Each structure stands twice: as C-alpha cells, then as structure tokens.
Amino acid sequence: MGKASSKLSEEDIRELREKTQFSERELIEWHKGFMQDCGESGELRLDEFKRIYASFFPAGDATAFAEHVFRTFDHDEDGIIGFKEFIIGLSVTSRGHLEEKLKWAFKLYDLNDSGDITRDELLSVVQSIYAMVGRQINLGGDDSTPQRRAERIFEQMDANQDGRLSLAEFIEAARSDPSIVRLLQTDASGTQHAMPGGGAAAGGN
Incomplete structure (x- = not known):
C-alpha cells in the first residue's frame, strides 16, 4: 500500500x-x-x-x-x-444524529450484511459487549445475562414477530422507546x- x-x-x-x-x-x-x-x-x-x-x-x-x-x-x-x-x-x-447512529448500530448487529438481524446475530454482539465491559457495568435485574438482554431487545423491536429485525423496525422501536437505546448502548465514551x-x-x- x-x-x-x-x-x-x-x-x-x-x-x-x-x-x-x-x-x-x-x-x-x-x-x-x-x-x-x-x-x-x-x-x-x-x-x-x-x-x-x-x-x-x-x-x-x-x-x-x-x-x-x-x-x-x-x-x-x-x-x-x-x-x-x-x-x-x-x-x-x-x-x-440518532438515526445515523442507529443505522450504524444496525450494521454492527447485521453480521452477514443480509439487511435484517436474527436473534443469533443480536445475541452474538450482545455477548461480545458483555465479554468486553460486563464487569464494569451494572448487570442486575433482567439484564444479568447477555441472553436475557438480547431477548428483551429482540422482543421489543420485532414488531411483526417474524423472527427478524428490519432496519425500519430497528429504527422505529429505538425512536419510540428510549429504553431500547439504553439497552443497545455500550460504554460509548x-x-x-x-x-x-x-x-x-x-x-x-
């Protein structure tokens, strides 16, 4: 190069x-x-x-x-x-802007670049976040394991319950419910x- x-x-x-x-x-x-x-x-x-x-x-x-x-x-x-x-x-x-960040986050979770996110893809990234910062953040309550957090995110976002998250579902859910954005966030700083x-x-x- x-x-x-x-x-x-x-x-x-x-x-x-x-x-x-x-x-x-x-x-x-x-x-x-x-x-x-x-x-x-x-x-x-x-x-x-x-x-x-x-x-x-x-x-x-x-x-x-x-x-x-x-x-x-x-x-x-x-x-x-x-x-x-x-x-x-x-x-x-x-x-x-929020939508730009969400589009980037969608790409992060869409591991095979198929245009949608499966449960397994979401879990894979969430597990990687927990492996990286899990001991540095509060993991109490319903989000004590990556499986629980991933499942909660998926259920809240999968509006048509087809087992896949489209970009539209991903953005709409995050816009309408700030708690989802918090669930998706890692230690951004x-x-x-x-x-x-x-x-x-x-x-x-």
Whole structure:
C-alpha cells in the first residue's frame, strides 16, 4: 500500500469537513494520533485494532466486539481501515444524529450484511459487549445475562414477530422507546477513547 502522507492535504480536509462533524483542527489532531498509532503505512489492520481495544478494556475480552466494529468501519472490505474510513465512522458513532447512529448500530448487529438481524446475530454482539465491559457495568435485574438482554431487545423491536429485525423496525422501536437505546448502548465514551488517536484527540470533543 505504500507510505501514507504524514499530513492531511487541503483537499482531504475539505472532503472530510463535508463528510464528518469534525472541525479542521480536530481532523488534524485525529490524523496525527492515527498516524502515531498506525505507523508509516497509515493503515489499521484487524490485529492492531483488537490490540488497541484490549488496552482500553483490560478487565474484559474485547476481541469479538473489536472485530464487529472493525467490520463496520472497513467500508471497502479490504481488511484495512484507512484514516478516511476511520474518521467517517468515528464521526457517525460519536457525533452523528440518532438515526445515523442507529443505522450504524444496525450494521454492527447485521453480521452477514443480509439487511435484517436474527436473534443469533443480536445475541452474538450482545455477548461480545458483555465479554468486553460486563464487569464494569451494572448487570442486575433482567439484564444479568447477555441472553436475557438480547431477548428483551429482540422482543421489543420485532414488531411483526417474524423472527427478524428490519432496519425500519430497528429504527422505529429505538425512536419510540428510549429504553431500547439504553439497552443497545455500550460504554460509548470508552469505545471512543479506544479508537486510534483517542487519547490525544478525544479531549477536543
């Protein structure tokens, strides 16, 4: 792939200002941190992505969740996240409108990119969240296991009870019931800081 530029061009900044919610100063800071973490290639591979997540969630196992997030950021599915893919994805997850975040979350849970979410897919992601942060969050009551949480989310969202969640069902349920959004959420701030450059740039948010 070759060596990536150590600085963003003016054209890159203009493009990313249009496609993200970040200011020019923030883009430059995020790029600086990204390059520091990724080296001269300016590319982030899955193994490195998992290592970064693991360093920010040392009490749990972030492997599976990091794989799910990596998939949503790797838009061209080449196994590599470049800075543009990274910062566009981060803009959605950290500063996007509710519908943008929900569309991203839907993609996260739709493991085979089929356009709907099955119970097994939902459970797989919820299990990965519990493995990563389960000991750091309150898991009392009905959500003491990933199976219970996944089932509760699914039952609340599956409006036509066909055993699959469409994007429309997913968004409508989350809009109409804020408690569902809370059920879907992980430690969002921690996830953002786990991203490459997060330690350096997150302070600008």
